Each structure stands twice: as C-alpha cells, then as structure tokens.
Amino acid sequence: AKREAEEKAEREAKEKAKRNVDTNAQREAEEKAKRDAEQKIKQEAARKEADELKRRQEEEAKRKAEEESQRQLEEARELAEKNKERWSAAEEKKGDMEDTDYHVTTSQYAREAEDEADRKVEGGRRKKKKPSSKDEKARNTRGQRGGKGGRKGKLAKPTSMQHGFDKSATVAKQDVVIGETIVLSELANKMSVKSTEVIKVMMKMGAMATINQVIDQETAQLVAEEMGHKVVLRKENELEEAVLSDRDTNAEAVPRAPVVTIMGHVDHGKTSTLDYIRRTHVASGEAGGITQHIGAYHVETDNGMITFLDTPGHAAFTAMRARGAQATDIVVLVVAADDGVMPQTVEAIQHAKAAGVPLIVAVNKIDKEGANPDNVKNELAQYDVIPEEWGGENIFVHISAKQGTNIDALLEAILLQSEVLELTAVAEGMASGVVVESRLDKGRGPVATVLVQSGTLNKGDIVLCGQEYGRVRAMRDELGQEITQAGPSIPVEILGLSGVPSSGDEATVVRDERKAREVANYRAGKFREVKLARQQKSKLENMFSNMTAGEVAELNVVLKADVQGSVEAIADSLVKLSTDEVKVNIVGSGVGGITETDVVLAEASNAIILGFNVRADASARRAVEAAAVDLRYYSIIYQLIDEVKQAMGGMLAPEFKQEIIGLAEVRDVFKSPKLGAIAGCMVTEGVIKRNNPIRVLRDNVVIYEGELESLRRFKDDVQEVKNGYECGIGVKNYNDVRVGDQIEVFEIIEIKRTLD
Secondary structure (H helix, E strand, O other), X not given: OHHHHHHHHHHHHHHHHHHHHHHHHHHHHHHHHHHHHHHHHHHHHHHHHHHHHHHHHHHHHHHHHHHHHHHHHHHHHHHHHHHHHHHHHHHHHHHHHHHOOOOOOOOHHHHHHHHHHHHHHHOOOOXXXXXXXXHHHHHHOOOOOOXXXXXXXXXXXOHHHOXXXXXXXXXXXXXXXXXXXXXXXXXXXXXXXXXXXXXXXXXXXXXXXXXXOEEXXXXXXXXXXXXXXXEEEOOOOHHHHHHHHOOOOOOOEEEOOOEXXXXXXXXXXXHHHHHHHHHHHOOOXXXXXXXXXXXXXXXXXXXXXXXXXXXXXXXXXXXXXXXXXXXXXXXXXXXXXXXXXXXXXXXXXXXXXXXXXXXXXXXXXXXXXXXXXXXXXXXXXXXXXXXXXXXXXXXXXXXXXXXXXXXXXXXXXXXXXXXXXXXXXXOOOEOEEEEXXXXXXXXXXXXXXXXXXXXXXXXXXXXXXXXXEEEEEEEEOOOOOEEOEEXXXXXXXXXXXXXXXXXXXXXXXXXXXXXXXXXXXXXXXHHHHHHHHHHHHHHHHHHHHHHHHHHXXXXXXXXXXXXXXXHHHHHHHHHHOOOOOXXXXXXXXXXXXXXXXXXXXXXXXXXXXXXXXXXXXXXXXXXXXXXXXXXXXEOOHHHHHHHHHHHHHHHOOOEEEEEEEEEEEEEEEEEEOOOEEEEEEEEEEEXXXXXXXXXXXXXXXXXXXXXXXXEEEOOEEOOEEEOOOEEEEEEOOOOOOOOOOEEEEEEEEXXXXXXX
16 A cells, blocks of 8 residues: 555656646747747837838938038029129120230230231231230330230230131041042042041952052942942043934934855865955956955845955954944854864854854855765754754855855845845944954054944044044045945945054044044043053952962972863863862973973972873983972873862861860869879760860860870879779869869861862
C-alpha cells in the first residue's frame, strides 16, 4: 500500500510537472505573439509618422521655393522700374557713341586723314560732315599723345574698314550649270567653294584630280550633287541643232537609186566583179575613159541607176556604221563557188546583219572546175542566210566576173531589191550626205568624196563636214569631169573644205558660212576636250591599277603555235582566265617553232613557254636546260588551258579556316610562381592539344585570344588531353582566368583555292 501510494504520488507529481511545462510554454507563446503584434503596430505607426513628416517637409520646401521665386520676381520688377531710366540713358549714349568717329591711330594728323577719307566715301550718299566741336578741340591740341584723346575706343569703325557683307555659316545651295566638259576650278567657282573642297570630294569618290583638270559631265554632276547642289546639264549643241534644222522642208520625196557595197573574202572576186560592171556599164564615150577612181561611182542600166561604194575592207564599213552614217542600202556578198564560206565572209554577214541591211549573195567563179554553188548555199544557211527558193529572204545569183556571166542578172536583182525597199529621197533643196573617203591632195588641198543622200549639192554651197567646213569651190564626178550639181545617190568629189574630214562624217549644206565656222570650231573643241578628259581618266585608272599591281600575281607566258588562228584563240582564252588576284601576261607569241630567242625572253621575264603543235630546235633545248625554263608541249587546246588554270590556282593566295578541336571548362584556379594562373579544367568536348591557339570564353563571349603555354595531367607534362579527363592549363601572358570560364582550342587549316 505504501509503495502504491508512493507510485501514485510520483505519477501525480510527473503529471503536474508536465502540465506546468505545457502551461508555461503556452503562456510564453501567447506573450511572444502579443509582443510581436505590438512591435508590428509600433513599426506601422512609425512608418506612417515618417511618411507624414516627409510629406510635410516636401510641402514646406515647395512653399518656400514658390515664395522665393515670387520674391525674386518682385525684386526684378522693382529693379527694372528703378533702373529703367538709367538703362534707357545708357542705350541712347551708346547709340550716340556709335555715331561718333572711330580712330585706329593715336596721331592727330593720321586721324584727320581718316576723317577726310570717310568724308570722301560718304560724300556721294550724304552731306559733307561738318567739323564737330571735338574736332575743333583736337585741332587745338594737335600733336598731343596719350590721355583721353589718344585712347582707342570701341566706337564706329571707319567706312574704309567695314565689310560689305556678312559671311554665312553654310554654303548657299544653288543651281550649277554643267556643260559636256568643265575645268575643276570652274566647277568650284560655280558652286562658290574652294577648289580643294572639290578635290577632297573627288578623292572620297575614288578619283584623283588637279585644279586645272578637265572632267567630264557625268563626274562633275556626281561631285556637284554630292556637295548638295542642284545640277542643270547644259545642252551645248544648241547652235549646232539650230544651224542643221534651218532647212527646206516643203519638197516632196521621189524614188532614188540604191547604194550598194560589195563585200566578201579576199580573192573571192570582189574587185573583178566591180571592174566588169565598170567596164560594161559606165559611159565609155568620154576622153580617156575613167581617169581616176574616187571610191564610189554610179552605173546606168536599162531599168535604172545603181551607185556602188568601193570601200576598202570591212574596217571602213564598220567605222562608217559606228559614226551613225547609214550609207549603204544593199550589201552584195561575193562568195567563191570553189572555196565556200571563209572567215571574212562570216564577218561580212555579221556587219550586214548588225547594220540591218538586206543581203544579196553573188556566187562567183561558177566557170571553174570544182565549183559547187549548192555547197555555198548549205554553208551560208548555217549563218541564217537562206535562199529564196528554200523559203528565205536572200537572193542568190550565180555569176562569173571573169566571163561576165549573169552580171546583168545581178544588177537586176539589186534593182528588184531596191524596189522592195521603196527607197526615196528629197531631190530639191539643201543637200545632205555622207563622206565616203577623204584625203589631202598635194596640189588641190583637202579632197572629200561625198555621197549625196538628199537634196541637190551645188557648186558654191557652204558645206559642214564634221569638224571641217567650207564653200564648194569645185565638184567632180567619178570620171574626173567638172560638174555644177549632184542629186541623191550621186557620189561627187568636192574641194574647198578647211581640212580633211573623217570617213563617215555627215556632210550638210548650211546657209551661213560664219555659223558653219562656229559649229565646226565648237565640234573641234568638244572633241578635243572629251578626248583630253578621256585620256586623263585612263591615266588615272592606269595609275590606280599600277598602285594595286603589287598585290596581283602574274603568270608570264611565251606562246608559240603552228598557225596564227591557234595563237589568237589560245591567247584570247588565256587572257580570259585572268582574275583580280592572278593575271595571265602574254609576254611573247608567234607562229613557228620555239627558238633560242623565245627561251631568252622567257628567262628574262620569268615566264613559262607553251608550244602548241610545235617543238623547240636543238639550240633552244640546250638553252632551256641551261636556264631551267619551264617548257611544255600541247596538241589539245583544252589540255593547255586546264594546266594553265591549275598553275594559276597555285598562285592564288590560300584561304585559312579555323576549326575548333576541343573545349575545356574551368573548375578551379591555382596560382603558380612560374606560370601565374593555372586553370584546373575538365575537357568537355574534343581534344586539348599543347601549343595550339586558344580562346578564353566567359558567358560565351571571347575575352582573350592567345596560346596554350602548358598542359599537365597531375604533375606530368602531356601533349594532349582527351574528352572526359581533367587537366591543368596555363594560358600564355594571361592570368585573369576564372571558375566557370571555357577554354576553346582551335587549329588553323589552309584551304587551297582554284580558279573554279
């Protein structure tokens, strides 16, 4: 019973202690919560009080600022009212002082001289200045220096020292009138800027120029627009157009004779055909027959007249067409039946098609053995020259110039073609035509053969031919006989021009010799200026190309081939291979075997020798061995070009590509007394190699580019560390490596370039 009582008492004591602990804990928690709530209320009250205090301070500061500004405004108003009279008096005094004389000298004699000069300048505009009391006083105290009378005052300057204008801050933009050519200094003058400013602008545009240089209209327009001016391009040939447009326009057009040019390959019978036509159809009753040949003549047939132009070669035909002179109506293409189509035949076809002139084919030498006219038709069909019987537009006539076979049929075909063309011209009024050929005759001066195209050319007319002019003193026909007038499609030889005109120049009759001289002089001046501007431009272009030539590799070539055609074809193909970086320079070329001279030339110019279907002789071979010159033989043109292309590819500057081979992440950084900062890294990609270029990346931004100086695994130096391994990396001359950086290792790979 005692033990039970003790246990019960002990149990009750424990329960009581436990209750006391729980009660205390609960009370403490409630007290803490109460304290926290009170603290929070106090903080909220303090914050509200602080905000209220801040607001009051701001309102107080604002009110004080407004009061201060109001006070300052009142003070300024009072000050202005108080000093208004004094300031007005000061302004009036300043105005009076500006009206008084301003002297730049202290000597009384010099002052009087200044006053006298001012009176002379102002004498025409206002009354003569009366000597002021100050001047009287100055005369009485003449010779005195210093003091009040000798000081320089900031008063009105003498009239002789005043500028007539104020310099504006910016250049006035204006309309700049530019002719076809203009001197740089004149352009600068028109834009009201210094010539040096224009030169600077041209240098920025990539053109070097001097102050006296003639520049063309296009360049001047670019410069003026670059400097902000509006450009007006002047039409300088207004006088020329006015003179040439002053013509008789009321005459009616009538049919005219066709103008025919005979073209073809060498030795195909052009001259023989012309000679036969001349011999049979030109009037033969004149004394001596044809005394001289003037490059053009006309023949009379039963059905009408035909004018033939005997232009030597295709160059003259091209030159006349290039100058815009459409002299020919029909081209007769002479092709030998035994020879077929040759290179000059093709060239003649191209010229005729480019000029838009109908083509009549005369198949010559049909009397010879081996003549095959049908073969000629087949060959010409390849060049789009189709006979009428095959459904084409070209008339084919089989002739023999030697026997005279079918020459009349050829003339009929020409007249038939001219009827189809419906050729007309104005027969009355002032003449115009084209210069077929011209020369300087020893006894007669400048002589020009003119083909009249419209109107009637009379003896005594004033003719304007290109850059030359003059009165027609004498006219002769193709027989050398004096004539007084010539109508459309008639060729005549005229004398009396001021100089020798160019072949293809337009010949125009004008009314006034003085105006003709002005137009001729203007044309000559324009031609001279344009030529000068073009020359200077080409010089500049050459200068710039020479400046950059040091950066261009050159492959020098000595070329020898079996025929001239091969030389030209290969040379043309090789030159077309040239690029901005590598140029093919053909230092020598020719037909025939390779000689010792070719080897010497190749050695001197550091060239290679290319032989196409030719070989070197014994002395040349010895020279090649002695000089160690590169000599190559070819028989296929494509093989030659491919090998030269490969050689040029080897001369191209190689391209370089950077290839990333490894990436390591910095996990830790250690300090080394010898190497500085050592990055403890984990290789995350690829391979890290020693002595390779590297980049340090921070947040994927390159912060350093250099070289990997040391690479270690534990304490051993290694050449490379692969992916997944740890290593220590030392970066050369860089110690700011941080944890989290990435080290990127790369290689520079050379890529060989080709011309393709």
